[in-house]
Amino acid sequence: MANAPDPTTRIDVIFSAAEIAARIKVLAGEVAARAPHDLLVVPILKGSFIFAGDLVRALHHADLTPEIDFLTLASYGDATFSSGEVRVTRDITSEIAGRDVLIVDDILETGRTLAHAKALVLDRGATSAMTCVLLDKPVPRAGEINADFKAFDCPEVFVVGYGMDLANRYRELPFVGNLITDN
Numbered sequence: 001m002a003n004a005p006d007p008t009t010r011i012d013v014i015f016s017a018a019e020i021a022a023r024i025k026v027l028a029g030e031v032a033a034r035a036p037h038d039l040l041v042v043p044i045l046k047g048s049f050i051f052a053g054d055l056v057r058a059l060h061h062a063d064l065t066p067e068i069d070f071l072t073l074a075s076y077g078d079a080t081f082s083s084g085e086v087r088v089t090r091d092i093t094s095e096i097a098g099r100d101v102l103i104v105d106d107i108l109e110t111g112r113t114l115a116h117a118k119a120l121v122l123d124r125g126a127t128s129a130m131t132c133v134l135l136d137k138p139v140p141r142a143g144e145i146n147a148d149f150k151a152f153d154c155p156e157v158f159v160v161g162y163g164m165d166l167a168n169r170y171r172e173l174p175f176v177g178n179l180i181t182d183n
């Protein structure tokens with residue numbers, strides 16, 4: 001259990017900083033084994049920023065030299081339930097055509113977010129659009145979408161930390177935790 005600023009909430013650790021670091025090293029090796037050409041890494045903001053930061057440094061240690069550009073996607077709905085409509089609020093500015101792209105996101109749930117990002121880069125002529133997520137939740141997908149690389153299967157609970165938020169809080173936690181509110 002970690003400190004939460006609000007006494008009516010607690011955060012139980014699901015994946016520790018050490019577990020995450022060890023797993024990312026393995027993932028980077030798996031990405032490198034694909035020998036991507038002219039790799040562009042596209043973290044989906046904001047939730048994946050810490051994961052992507054650690055992942056690209058692990059890619060460096062796996063001898064890859066990716067370029068990095070960001071895509072900010074938002075889905076309408078409240079903090080814990082997404083409505084299904086995804087829109088771009090900050091677009092990629094890099095050239096995409098002819099490149100292998102690795103889309104990085106925090107959580108794969110219905111898959112709408114990842115499907116939107118994948119369609120966007122393929123539409124702009126990417127040679128391939130691989131997907132890499134920190135967490136995969138066992139919920140029904142909205143369509144045919146899966147992660148090519150994933151760090152962990154995640155229980156169906158609301159998670160925060162390691163970049164992930166509730167109303168922009170808790171992103172700084174170095175681990176992934178389950179936010180529990182007693183009331």
Ligand code: 5GP
Nearest residue numbers: 107108109110111112113157158159164165
């Ligand atoms: P999808 O589009 O796959 O249904 O939803 C994935 C997105 O929903 C994630 O990128 C994340 O922003 C958000 N999300 C889903 N589950 C959680 C959760 O447990 N905690 C947080 N903080 N965000 C979540």
Ligand code: MG
Nearest residue numbers: 045046047106
């Ligand atoms: Mg997200």
